[in-house]
Amino acid sequence: MVVCGDDGLAHRLAAELRDVYEERVTLVVPALREVRPAPGRPRSGAGRGLLGRLPTARNRTAAGDRAAARESAVRELRVLEAPVPDEEALAAAGVAGAAALALVYEDDETNVRAALVARRLNPRLRLVIRLYNRRLGQHLEELLDQAALVAEPGMDLRGLDSATTVLSDADTAAPALAASAVAGTSKVIQADGLLLRAVERTPPGPGEVADPGLCTLALLSATAVDPAGADGSELGGDRGPQLLPDDRAVAAATGRGIIALEAISQVAPAPEGRRLNQVSLPVGSLFSRRLRWSLAGITAAVGALAVASSMVTGDTPLHAAYLTLLDIFAINDPALDQPREQQVLQILAGFVGLLLLPVLVAAALEALGAFRTATVLRRPPRGLSGHVVLLGLGKVGARVLARLRELGIAVVCVESDPLARGVALARRLHVPVVVGDVTDEGVLEAARIHRAHALLAVTSSDTTNLEAALYARSVKPDVRVVMRLYDNEFATAVYRTLREAHPTALTRSRSVSHLAAPAFAAAMMGRQVLGAIPVERRVLVFAALDVTGCRQLEGRTVGESFRPGAWRVIALDRAVRGTRRPGLTTEPGYDAVRRPALVWDLHPGYVLRPQDRVVVAATRRGLAELLGRGQARTAGAGTRAGAGAADTGAGQPG
Structure with missing residues (x-):
């Protein structure tokens, strides 16, 4: 595996490939003095510190233990310094014989240029490219895959799993x-x-x-x-x-x-989630509580006057209520020749009418303001609780908002810039948004932080995220806090401090590079691999496999295909073969109504057919055996990497 980058994501990705998938990795970075920090990240040498902790071929000392060196030889990280990923640098990194290449520079142009060179050096190379421009990424995938087919006309990209994958760290x-x-x-x-x-x-x-x-x-x-x-x-x-x-x-x-x-299912109460999804505004959003109480009091007064009028005049309740309303709106004749009791009731009805006039004006103004706000941004409904307060609607915040709404989670957003890219998405999804600086007093209160389930701070400023987390803790000590921080070491320090200060509350601090690295690593392993989960010092790999050609699965029941300690079928993809998405990924803007296509509750007697695709959980060796004897046979030298390279280069078990 070859990883090229100039920020913390490259180092984190190299560590993920080495530690989780036990791959042999070559890391191509600029000279340490030329490493560029991510936007908003101080020049603290965070990537350099991570690089210093990795057991690379360059920084291992001769005084190290020889037994440990032999044990980690295959997991050794080779580092190559190159100012730019040109043809000479990629050739020196061994791209011509590599199974996969990740280009994770912060500059889109650098990644595109290097991808074109790499595809020419190795048409069978699996490419994973980091791009912020989604539309450019879609066109680039088609272009590079077409270039591979032109270089080797007989090559099957689906069977070889050498297609190009374009990812964004925000999406991942x-x-x-x-x-x-x-x-x-x-x-x-x-x-x-x-x-x-x-x-x-x-x-x-x-x-x-x-x-x-x-x-x-x-x-x-x-x-x-x-x-x-x-x-x-x-x-x-x-x-x-x-x-x-x-x-x-x-x-x-x-x-x-x-x-x-x-x-993972929704944690917010279902009624609240439905309220946030409604296009029409509920009564509670139209009128304030004080106005509703005023209307209720006037209605009670009208009812009391109608009952009293019916008792005094002997009229039916309906006719008495009609006369009372005429008196309230001052359109009835004066009761000059009527009994004194009826005259008093008419005066009281006129007084109630005077009280009703300002209440009606206030109701009209509030309703007009609510409807006008609803066409722009929604406000949090009164009484909302159990929701997630999302701070920041930038590049990352917009993706997080879409993911939370797909899960059915009630969300209230806070954004200081009304023109942020996620504001339009929030308006389209009918998600309440509080426009204001979170450092100002009252902004988080307007987002109902005192009733929230969690605070998710994902702005581009570490200090803003930290300040919001501390303030939320002061308002509601047990609220769950998740912060996005650029520097992973700083995130670890913040997490430990908040955990000690609030031991009963759940706190998470994450850097985007730390969170994005597993998705990039899974893409480098092949589109079949969905990800990996460590279990103590071992790893389980999850993959989506076609049953056809795999003798361990084809024609067997779900129960018969289960091999304890090696692999297990956990889900069945019921989508038609031509409409299946590689890697079961959800594309941005994918229709949530069509989303569920996996069957998780499989009957042990179900017979796996050649046209089926299944999701398996497997060890490294188990996945290598499944892929090596199934659809990955045509991969040649790339089979080891596409199979998860399960074994550490020499057939060692996972």
Whole structure:
């Protein structure tokens, strides 16, 4: 694998490929003195610090332990310094024989130029490109794939899985940020518009049955919850983590925690989510509470006068109410020749009419203001609770907003710039927006932070995000806080400090590069790979595979295809073959009504057909076996990388 970049994302991506997928990685960076920081990030050498911690071929010392060096030889990171990713630099990095190349420079032009050169050097190369311009990215994917076909006319890009993938760090970080706000974790797998997370469940008590969620992914080591045990994965025997166990193993593993796969669902109350989706405005948004109480009082007074008039005159209640309304609106004849009681009631009705006039004027003004605001931006409904306050509607905030609304989460946005790119999206989705500087007093209160479930601060300013988080903590100490911070070291320090200050509240601080790296790494592994989840010191890889040509799956039932400790079919893609999306990704603007296409509750007796596509959870070795004997046979030298290179270069188990 070759990674080229000039900011923290390149270093984080290289570490992800090496540590999670155990790939051999070459990192191409500018000279350390030329590394450019991300916008808004101080020149603190954050990328340099990460580079110094990675065991690279350049910074390993001869005094290191030889046994450890042999163990990590295949996971070694080779670093190449080059001012620009020109043909000479890419050739020196070994692009001609590489399986995949990631171009993650902050400059779109640099990435496009390097991609064109790399495709010429290696038509079979899998390209992953970081671009901010979405439209340019779509055209570039088609151009580079066409260039590969021209270079080798007989090549099958789908079978080889060497197509070009264009990603944006904002798009890839959005699911993790949304998951952190909703479920408190960023370890998620995105599949078919759903967010899946692996959760650790405590061991069931005597006579209890553990909740497996969608399925049980692993049994934790026997000492995973024992402070005296350093790490169960090193203990050997049955005390280490057991990946993809069968039902018998789960039932027999008393006292051991499990890792279960579950879908992230909405946490906000369903009625609130429906209120935010309504196009028509509810009464509570039209009229203030004080005005509603005033109208209720006047209505009660009118009713009392009507009852009294009916009792005095002997008229029917309907006719008495009619006469009372005429008196209130001063269009009835004076009761000069009527009894004194009726004259008093008429005077009281006229007084109520005087009180009604300003109330009606106030109601008209409030309704007019509410309707005019609704055509621009919605305001948070009164009584809203259990929602997510999203701070910032820029490039990242707009993606996070779209993801939260796809999950059905009630959201209230706060943005200082009314012309921000996410404001139009919020207006189209009928999401309430508070326009104002979050550092000003009363802005977060207007977003109902005291009733919110979580605060998600994703502005481009670290200080603004931190200030908003601290202020939200002062208003509601137990609110869940998720902050976007540029520097990962600073994010770690902030997280530890807030955790110590508020031990009972959930706090998450994330850098975009840290959140985007797993998605870029999964794209480098091939479009089949959806992502990976670590289990202690081992890793489970999730992939979308075609059943055709895979003898371990084709013609077998779901139960028969399950191999404990190797792979497990967890979902079936019911989409028609011609309409399937590579990697089950959800494109921006994808219709949420058509989103669910995966069947998770599979019957063990269902027979897998050649035209089916399934989602599997597998170890590295298991996925390599599935792909190596299935559709990846034509990949040649690229098979190892496309299969997840499961084994550390020499067939070592995952």
